[in-house]
Amino acid sequence: MEKPQAAPRPGGRAARIQAAVFKAVDELKQAGEELTVPAIAARAGVTPSTIYRRWGTLADLLSDVAVRHLRPDGEPTDSGDWRADLRLWLEQYAEEMASEPGRAMMRDVLSADRAANACTCSAYTGQQLDVIRQRALARGDTPPETAVLMDRVIAPVIYRILFTHEGADGDYVAGLVEGVLGEG
Template sequence: MATPTSATSPPPATGSRPGGRSARVRAAVHRAVEALVADEAAEPLTIPAVATRAGVHATTVYRRWGSVGELLADVTTSRFAGDFVVPDTGGLRGDLERFAAALAKDLADPDTLALIRVTLGTGGEQGAAACSADRQQQLAAILERDRARGGRPPGVEHTSDAVIAPLYYRALFTGLPLTEEWAHGLVARLLADVTD
């Protein structure tokens, strides 16, 4: 039997395999965290509890994430990264209204809200960044696109204070509904404020 030549042999595998064991472990651990957070009657969120629920050894979780705070930050960042598309309606008002309505809908989800609460409570500044960094980037993209069209949009910080902050505050602290109309009202007040 002839042995394969180098021309017909597959190239040696290098680096990590997409969808390999590491990706499966990460997905199982993320699912376990989300399930434990959503299950209010579950045991406290600890690395051993997450490992048991995920079917992996606790040392695997400690080695990869180090602490519950780092694990929660990773899960939350992954959960919020790219979960809705930055709108492009052709105008700033439409983009901001769609952005605010999508964020309101996301924050009205009890599982999302539970994950945010536990991440903020456990993760400190790292947790806060995990809960909001992607939203800030999306907002910055909306404002930059308007600037590129020749508009004069408000700054990211001002827009965040007027749109993102009230949405998070209402979701986390008031129990009041996060309706699309209310979210659109935030945008209307922002744009009225910057054009006055």
């Protein structure tokens, strides 16, 4: 089962090692090279045992790297029209997750035995939806609950991407959003 893992103190030795190892993974991926613990260690300037001690397995390390990339860069666009913002954000989310790097990140997150990482991804998504919802509430509107948006839009999009050939194109996403906003 997953090990509880404290975030390293910023600026400390553990944080510097983590940054170097994450950077090494990104660089090797970009170069299309095989991801092995010895290759990552050599690139990061640490010993393989440092990596094994901190992450346990390669899958756990790749899962941590993927979660870091799935962290949102900022808040969803605020155009003044929360419905339009919601549509746009969900469309971009589906596109990003359906892309080859998006699929690879989900695969990395899920293939490790680190349930907390998968939960973190879902929490990021929920937080972004909450931001749009709060803006709608502040304007006296009645947006759907975040949990409803997770069930009715996020879940079917991710299921389609992971388990079907069809994927989640713009029309499909738009249909899901209309389904949930129509009842809002």
